[in-house]
Amino acid sequence: MELTGWVKNYDWGRNGIHSAVAQLAMANDPDFRLNEEESYAEMWMGTHICGVSVVKETGETLDRVLKKDLPYLFKVLSISKALSIQVHPNKCEAERLHKERPEIYKDPNHKPELAIALTPFVALVGFQPVEDIRDFIDEFQPLSKLIGKEAVDRLHLSPNSDTLKLCYEKLMKSEEADVAKCIKDIVKNHQKELKSNKLLEVFNKVNSDFPGDVGVLSLFFLNLVHLQPGQAIYLGANEIHAYLDGDCVECMACSDNVIRAGLTPKYKDVEQLISSVIFEGADAGRKLFLPYHIDDHVQVYVPPVDDFAVIHVAIKHTVDTYKLQIQPYGSILITLEGSRTLRLNTSAGPKEIVLTRGSIVYIPVEAAPEIEFAPAEDCGENFTSYIATYNYFRKA
Ligand SMILES: [Zn+2]
Structure with a gap:
């Protein structure tokens, strides 16, 4: 059966013909009308209720033809602007969140996901080794000030999961105005340090897409990975991540449950993120998922x-x-x-x-x-x- 995918126009997608999603949709469907002003972010292939594929020959939806749901959801993503800092709940949490807040957590399923780069692809994946985060906090004094002396001192005394959690929670719960001031200060006075840590370009880009957003400062906590085409990352339950740039194919359990905490105009659930996320530091190199x-x-x-x-x-x-x-x-x-x-x-x-x-x-x-x-x-x-x-x- 030949299918037509479901295109999603989220505002982080690439525009018009520059989007791989738009190119594939045009090649797939002669009736697809391209709008150069529109962003084309995702193409969904599967039976998820928020974007079911259609059987070309009959116009029926795939779930009706199969009389069941597929266990996975398959996508193509084309990213020009950062996606939110996020984690996906495990099955047990997903069931609870869906029951308590179905308007935000739309299904009761977990959402482990795998992204395979189609073009050079940039993402934030998991926490850096705690010692590296400590060194960043020392090097960027506005960040240290924002997190506060008490938490930073404890991080120095014992750099481990608990003190990482303490510092990240302090950061994520800081007042918006203080966060914006910290970012401004770093932009003004720490260009040299950003450059020597190879963060200048990505810091400026994320800050221009989401000015003053707390997610910008997550660059000092999370691993920045650059994938080449064919390279992949796998995100298990509660592993923090954000895709920043590039095209990929993505496969996941059939779910759309996302706990967001930054780089997004959508609802941020910082409390839930802090209580769900795994606070474990690891080298960026360990994040590659090999076939x-x-x-x-x-x-x-x-x-x-x-x-x-x-x-x-x-x-x-x-x-x-x-x-x-x-x-x-x-x-x-x-x-x-x-x-x-x-x-x-x-x-x-x-x-x-x-x-x-x-x-x-x-x-x-x-x-x-x-x-x-x-x-x-x-x-x-x-x-x-x-x-x-x-x-x-x-x-x-
Ligand atoms: Zn995700």
């Missing part, structure tokens, strides 16, 4: 949860038909470049679908154990697709 190589053409990102895994298929144009082994779970494929003829079994018999950039296909249970990618006519381009599926690799 398994199946062969020369396929690698698989296998997160430590059952809800989803992502298969990366990259077939050179010189390669003849490639056969991919799959298990009997419904999967969603999106093509990013090149062209191939997909051959697969469906409940209505064998089927061929020509895949080109922007093609989104639901691969049904009946397609197992094997689908084929045959060469498309006159295509001199290498072929790249990503497939989201249930995480059957975990059991293998």
Whole structure:
């Protein structure tokens, strides 16, 4: 079944044709009308109630056709402005939050997520080692002043999770005016220090997108990571993060639960963030999430949860038909470049679908154990697709 994704126009998305989301939507759907002024942030592929995919042939929604929800939600993101500083609750918290405040926490599910860079991609992921945070606080005196002598002294005495929590909580609960003053002071008097710590550019960008926002100062607490295309990060429950720039494919458990605490005009739930987030420092290098190589053409990102895994298929144009082994779970494929003829079994018999950039296909249970990618006519381009599926690799 060929699908059309659901496009979300959040204001942090890239504008018009500069957005990978808009480019893919245009390639997918001849009826898609591009507005150059509009931001195109996310494309959703799956059955989540806030953006269900539509079956192209019939116009029906995917959840109605399948008569069930998929355990995962698959997305493409195109980011020009920072997303909020956030964590996602675990299952137990999500159930409670949804029950207590359904208007903010819209479903009762957890939302572990995996982001795979399509372009150079910048994000904040987890806390830095506590000693590094301590050194930043010492180097940037306005920040030290904002957090307060008592908390900073305790951090010096024993740099650990408890004192990190104390300092971060002080920061996040500071008065808005004091935060804005601290940022102004750093901009005015600490350009040299920002530069020597390779933070100048990102600090100025985040501060120009969200002037005076407390999230700007999170740059001194969180790991700044630069991903190259194909590199990935995995965010488990309650791991603090914010995506800052670039395009990625993202897969997550089927949920939209976000606890936000900065870099956003949306509702900030600082109390909940502080009580949920894991206060554990670690090196940025440990945040990279590595895939398994199946062969020369396929690698698989296998997160430590059952809800989803992502298969990366990259077939050179010189390669003849490639056969991919799959298990009997419904999967969603999106093509990013090149062209191939997909051959697969469906409940209505064998089927061929020509895949080109922007093609989104639901691969049904009946397609197992094997689908084929045959060469498309006159295509001199290498072929790249990503497939989201249930995480059957975990059991293998
Ligand atoms: Zn997130």
